[in-house]
Amino acid sequence: MRRAEPETRGEILAAATRRFAATGYRGTSLQDIATEVGCSKATVLYHFANKEALLTELMAPAITELQALDAALTGLTGRAAQQTAADGFVDLAVRFRREIALIRGEFPELLRQPEFAHIQRISERLRDALAGNTDRPAAQVAALVLLAGISETCAEFVDMPDAELRPALLALARRALEPVPEHPTQDKET
Amino acid sequence: MRRAEPETRGEILAAATRRFAATGYRGTSLQDIATEVGCSKATVLYHFANKEALLTELMAPAITELQALDAALTGLTGRAAQQTAADGFVDLAVRFRREIALIRGEFPELLRQPEFAHIQRISERLRDALAGNTDRPAAQVAALVLLAGISETCAEFVDMPDAELRPALLALARRALEPVPEHPTQDKET
DNA sequence: TCAGGGTCTGACCGATCGGTCAGGCATGCT
DNA sequence: AGCATGCCTGACCGATCGGTCAGACCCTGA
Structure with a gap:
């Protein structure tokens, strides 16, 4: 799943916002976010040091x-x-x-x-x-x-x-x- | 850890109350409750069908x-x-x-x-x-x-x-x- | 004495979690 | 051409979760 532009980071942020709002921070797994973005969980962790870094940002x-x-x-x-x-x-x-x-x-x-x-x-x-x-x-x-x-x-x-x-x-x-x-x-x- | 009287059930309820109040329902594991009571997790699940049954009671x-x-x-x-x-x-x-x-x-x-x-x-x-x-x-x-x-x-x-x-x-x-x-x-x- | 039932346990299960890692692929610079 | 770099991935890790199960132990009644 190659992406033309490096917008993945922004998409991850947006997806995380939606998922956190829907099921809460603890109730959302990195896999959930990755699935919504359409990338792998490893990609999420490539752009953000860890789950908490996502929330703090x-x-x-x-x-x-x-x-x-x-x-x-x-x-x-x-x-x-x-x-x-x-x-x-x-x-x-x-x-x-x-x-x-x-x-x-x-x-x-x-x-x-x-x-x-x-x-x-x-x-x-x-x-x-x-x-x-x-x-x-x-x-x-x-x-x-x-x-x-x-x-x-x-x-x-x-x-x-x-x-x-x-x-x-x-x-x-x-x-x-x-x-x-x-x-x-x-x-x-x- | 044999107990003289069958008060275990009550002790589990009391311990669950304390733990749930301290760290929330999701934040409390059956093992946490068992440890606080001083019994095994299996004992908790012997007295209560599952974690949710504890909460509902x-x-x-x-x-x-x-x-x-x-x-x-x-x-x-x-x-x-x-x-x-x-x-x-x-x-x-x-x-x-x-x-x-x-x-x-x-x-x-x-x-x-x-x-x-x-x-x-x-x-x-x-x-x-x-x-x-x-x-x-x-x-x-x-x-x-x-x-x-x-x-x-x-x-x-x-x-x-x-x-x-x-x-x-x-x-x-x-x-x-x-x-x-x-x-x-x-x-x-x- | 033995059988049976209530109580309790360690070992184990599959699922899921956050996180790591080596490597693949495309691109652009030299 | 060769190489570095940025982006991305599958495979994998150890930990923890709720829950299951066969069996050990003890008490009681026959």
Whole structure:
């Protein structure tokens, strides 16, 4: 199966995207991807060092922007952190719906691997920000429900237009988030 | 490793619960369970027909109550359906936190198997009820965010006392759910 | 004493997984 | 022509998976 142009790499990426989205990362074998492309499994491993390299390349843009959101969050507290986190996360989730769908359900498990430890930490900071940097259980619960729920919903509604999905999520987040005081922990006002 | 009393079966169930909760259903091998119990893999398969039978036995009580909630939903529409679904689902999610944690993340995949097709249908009806039986995207989005978010949150906060978790989730659900007209489909007013 | 049934096990099976490797083929440079 | 290089492949590897099976062990009842 000789190919005229060296587009194989791109085709592998595209096929991997489809298969990961359909059956998950763990549920997709290199053979599955190779079959969909129409090449051999060895060819897939010629273009990518291993299965994980495929996933990381697919997720790279999303991770970059997630880190940017995390950076934008530093220094913010209370309501400001809450709103920045909510708006920023909804935006990311909507735009990177496909990427979220790729690792659907396998998020907790993938995060446990050391390579993704920093993402784990980012998502924790995101949760704290959404909770307005409060330890109050109700705020933590609301923050986690939103984070997890928005991710899953975006993965589920891959075909809904951005213009419908985004405002619906933003409105929901505004309704759901508990208002918090401006200086939450041990607040004395500066 | 002879055992004095025939408690092996129970020990296997307990070990399976711990392992599934720690590394997921797919991420746990029969050998893992056998090692934790201190018996052979063959013994696990002597007491349970196969791996799936272990899971279904673990999930049976939760599934039964989920079906009961589904039954209580029939005939209800609009606000009544919304509130019954929200209260009922929060209650189930809180009480069966451990069971949710067992299949964490693998829900979509497990649902795809024909044995669990009826649960798939129940969760769809639950989502419709939470949305107040409306097709409006905003309502469907809110319903799915709540369903997925509450499940994940309960699985995450396994150690939070019911008395804290339940009211936090109920308050959140009440805030998050869009009010819907009483007779939603083909509505003209509002 | 012996038979039978419940419990448990090691050895084994076929399938599938991610990954390796030596080599084949086409192309383009020298 | 000869050679290097990029692309691709079949054959193969060790590991692990869920599951099977013949038989060993122990207890009980006749």
